[in-house]
Amino acid sequence: MSNAQIATFSPTAQRVTTDPCLLPLRVRDLGLKCAETSILHGLDLDLAPRGCTVIMGPNGAGKSMLLKLLHGLIQPTAGRIEWGGKSPTEVTARQAMVFQKPVLLRRSVGANIDFVLKARRKPLTQRDSLLEHVGLLHKARDPARRLSGGEAQRLALARALASEPEVLFLDEATASLDPASVKAIEDIILDASARGIRIILVTHDIGQAKRLADDVVFLQGGRVAEHSAARDFFPNPQSPAARDYLNGRLVF
Amino acid sequence: MAVQLVISGDADLFEIVGLSLRVSLSATLLACLIGFPVGALVAISRFPGRGAVLVLMNALMGLPPVVVGLLVYLHLSRSGPLGFLGLLYTPTAMIIAQTILIAPIVAALSRQVIEDLHAEYAEQFRSLCLSRMQTVTALLWDARYSLLTVGLAGFGRAVAEVGAVIIVGGNIDHLTRVMTTAIALETSKGDLALALALGLILLVIALGVNAAVQGLRMSARRQAYV
Numbered sequence: 001m002s003n004a005q006i007a008t009f010s011p012t013a014q015r016v017t018t019d020p021c022l023l024p025l026r027v028r029d030l031g032l033k034c035a036e037t038s039i040l041h042g043l044d045l046d047l048a049p050r051g052c053t054v055i056m057g058p059n060g061a062g063k064s065m066l067l068k069l070l071h072g073l074i075q076p077t078a079g080r081i082e083w084g085g086k087s088p089t090e091v092t093a094r095q096a097m098v099f100q101k102p103v104l105l106r107r108s109v110g111a112n113i114d115f116v117l118k119a120r121r122k123p124l125t126q127r128d129s130l131l132e133h134v135g136l137l138h139k140a141r142d143p144a145r146r147l148s149g150g151e152a153q154r155l156a157l158a159r160a161l162a163s164e165p166e167v168l169f170l171d172e173a174t175a176s177l178d179p180a181s182v183k184a185i186e187d188i189i190l191d192a193s194a195r196g197i198r199i200i201l202v203t204h205d206i207g208q209a210k211r212l213a214d215d216v217v218f219l220q221g222g223r224v225a226e227h228s229a230a231r232d233f234f235p236n237p238q239s240p241a242a243r244d245y246l247n248g249r250l251v252f
Numbered sequence: 253m254a255v256q257l258v259i260s261g262d263a264d265l266f267e268i269v270g271l272s273l274r275v276s277l278s279a280t281l282l283a284c285l286i287g288f289p290v291g292a293l294v295a296i297s298r299f300p301g302r303g304a305v306l307v308l309m310n311a312l313m314g315l316p317p318v319v320v321g322l323l324v325y326l327h328l329s330r331s332g333p334l335g336f337l338g339l340l341y342t343p344t345a346m347i348i349a350q351t352i353l354i355a356p357i358v359a360a361l362s363r364q365v366i367e368d369l370h371a372e373y374a375e376q377f378r379s380l381c382l383s384r385m386q387t388v389t390a391l392l393w394d395a396r397y398s399l400l401t402v403g404l405a406g407f408g409r410a411v412a413e414v415g416a417v418i419i420v421g422g423n424i425d426h427l428t429r430v431m432t433t434a435i436a437l438e439t440s441k442g443d444l445a446l447a448l449a450l451g452l453i454l455l456v457i458a459l460g461v462n463a464a465v466q467g468l469r470m471s472a473r474r475q476a477y478v
Contacts, residue, residue: 068375071379073375073378092379092381095379096379097379099375099376103373103375103376105373105390107393107394107477115390119380119386143475146475163380
């Protein structure tokens with residue numbers, strides 16, 4: 001096979017899609033109840049087509065649930081979510097999600113990537129370039145579940161990128177990782193964002209939010225307390241809850 | 253005398269052992285082919301009446317072998333619906349009976365194994381929009397080492413049972429005589445040496461298969477595949 005015939009993942013290539021764009025995102029009056037407990041209520045949100053949105057807020061604010069709702073993993077009990085006019089479940093396949101605790105298959109590192117490539121009918125020749133992109137090519141034959149926390153999360157990211165998503169969700173993907181691993185993952189996220197993949201991530205790490213965010217959504221008590229550009233949010237948060245959060249005070 | 257029989261390589265003895273292994277391994281293979289996908293499908297599905305299905309699956313694990321033997325006998329006997337196949341008193345009939353006996357065990361145990369694994373993978377698989385078939389295949393593959401133990405439990409039940417195979421096999425010398433039926437017969441005849449020799453081999457087989465599977469699981473654990 002000639003080199004021209006080998007499909008590879010290129011970190012610098014811009015995403016190309018023939019489907020109508022998923023963005024902007026419109027969320028109106030969104031509500032979620034679990035066993036009569038209201039997690040989210042009356043939540044409105046609009047996201048621009050490009051960039052990296054960071055969702056912040058105290059524990060229990062509903063950040064992870066909001067991500068799962070946007071990705072179509074759970075159904076809202078009220079309101080609606082529209083990705084370019086479509087419901088989340090219609091577009092789940094065009095998105096990918098990296099969870100706080102990476103769920104790795106009981107296979108080799110390479111086989112974890114192959115699994116997604118096969119499921120999405122992508123050429124398996126992309127595997128090595130994806131692994132190289134996240135610095136794991138030398139571990140392709142190792143059992144995935146023996147990777148360190150940082151390596152496991154990079155593999156989860158590579159697997160997410162293997163599906164060539166238009167939107168990438170990350171739910172506290174760098175929580176409990178060492179600084180070097182956090183940096184490696186942030187670099188991959190920035191690469192993905194530069195390629196045109198829309199990033200929506202949840203983090204408690206204010207430094208990370210400053211490094212990555214184009215805009216910040218601050219949740220409190222199941223509602224959007226503030227949504228503003230990162231350059232405005234960090235020096236001058238408008239909501240008292242966001243001010244308290246950024247100053248390290250408990251937010252109730 | 254029993255040990256001497258084993259060491260001397262008695263042809264009759266090893267014919268019985270060979271048939272036992274052929275029947276029980278075939279039944280185990282068939283039960284796994286049926287039980288693993290059924291267990292996996294029930295594990296990942298949510299439908300009205302699922303609770304009743306689980307109760308039924310668990311209850312079928314305790315199927316009495318003689319009842320299975322009787323039911324298979326009724327179907328395969330000349331006047332039964334499958335009598336025209338002429339399978340009664342053949343090894344095939346014994347394989348059918350043992351398959352019916354252990355398939356529920358394999359299905360129920362694999363359902364539990366797969367359900368636990370699915371709880372871990374479910375969100376990731378939903379995120380990947382996998383089809384039901386892709387989900388089942390992936391779960392079966394990732395649970396392969398645990399499912400080996402399930403298969404072993406099925407084999408253990410099959411190779412040690414006597415009630416079903418004696419009814420549908422008839423314990424015919426050189427045709428359908430297996431270890432358990434031979435032990436029962438030889439004991440009743442007072443030929444304890446052959447009965448003991450067969451019992452010894454049965455124990456060695458059980459120990460050998462267990463050791464092999466344990467070794468596989470330990471190797472898998474070292475590679476973090478369990």
